[in-house]
Amino acid sequence: MGTIPAEELGIVAVHEHIGYGMPGSELDEKWWKTPEERYAETVPKLRQFHEYGGGTIVDATGICNGRDVDYYKSLSKKTGVHIVACTGFVGGDTALPHFARASVAYLASVFVHEITVGIGDTGSRAGVIKVGVSRGGRMTELDKRIYRAAARASVATGVPILTHLAIDPAPAIRIFNEEGLPLDRVLFGHADDGLNAENTPSEWIMSQGGRIGFDTFGYETELPDPPFWARPRKERLDHFLDLIAKGHLNRLLASADANCSPLGWPGVKGHTVNYIFEDLMPDLRNAGVDEADIKTLFVDNPAEFLSISA
Numbered sequence: 001m002g003t004i005p006a007e008e009l010g011i012v013a014v015h016e017h018i019g020y021g022m023p024g025s026e027l028d029e030k031w032w033k034t035p036e037e038r039y040a041e042t043v044p045k046l047r048q049f050h051e052y053g054g055g056t057i058v059d060a061t062g063i064c065n066g067r068d069v070d071y072y073k074s075l076s077k078k079t080g081v082h083i084v085a086c087t088g089f090v091g092g093d094t095a096l097p098h099f100a101r102a103s104v105a106y107l108a109s110v111f112v113h114e115i116t117v118g119i120g121d122t123g124s125r126a127g128v129i130k131v132g133v134s135r136g137g138r139m140t141e142l143d144k145r146i147y148r149a150a151a152r153a154s155v156a157t158g159v160p161i162l163t164h165l166a167i168d169p170a171p172a173i174r175i176f177n178e179e180g181l182p183l184d185r186v187l188f189g190h191a192d193d194g195l196n197a198e199n200t201p202s203e204w205i206m207s208q209g210g211r212i213g214f215d216t217f218g219y220e221t222e223l224p225d226p227p228f229w230a231r232p233r234k235e236r237l238d239h240f241l242d243l244i245a246k247g248h249l250n251r252l253l254a255s256a257d258a259n260c261s262p263l264g265w266p267g268v269k270g271h272t273v274n275y276i277f278e279d280l281m282p283d284l285r286n287a288g289v290d291e292a293d294i295k296t297l298f299v300d301n302p303a304e305f306l307s308i309s310a
């Protein structure tokens, strides 16, 4: 709906999904949702987020995974929650062939167009660039092409990058350095998930200047039907608190990676963006994290990261 002044973002959920599905899910008659169903399951979550004091949700869905900007605009208008849309891709393995076969120059031009002109005919511009590591735990040639294009678009526009997964970060950091992108413009995400946390060198990434996302909070092994990336609640929290205790507060961001209305799959039951208010903030307070530090994590750090710095 337009540029949002950084000081008006408020409490930010920096990595979420308004509706996420695999490419092609819109062709599946069994799961494709009617507009009524999508609004019915999404609006109450956003209203609750707003009631809790939430200001902004960053939608990290990207091209090919169900991004729907006109829908986001109507949700934002009705609920008062700012929604930041992204350009880019969740990972190389969700880019459709048209993009998967494209050059760095073409991909960069798509990202820059969506940031400076608009996404399709919506008149809305992207505020962040999504990139990611394909399944398998190693950056593929296509992942690297997308990272390089994203770096060029970020340097050209000042819009930051957020990543799906922070495993195998050395090639990513090499690409960002080669393209002259300061690493504080990059949020290396999913550093906390149950599958990858052990193999993610968070402290090394921060030592290089990057930001770290503990952005899958709430995907816990304690859920009735936990996903494969779930992690014991206490283990994740202790990991996060340990990094805060080591002095990394200013480099950390937290979110829930919730999927308000899953497309083409049932989603994970019992997990919403409001985990941030209902569970995470109380857990942090109980562990002795004070209000000033909570504001740093959820207001100041995201505002600094999301500010367009060109």
Ligand SMILES: [Zn+2]
Binding pocket: 015, 016, 017, 060, 164, 257
């Ligand atoms: Zn995500």
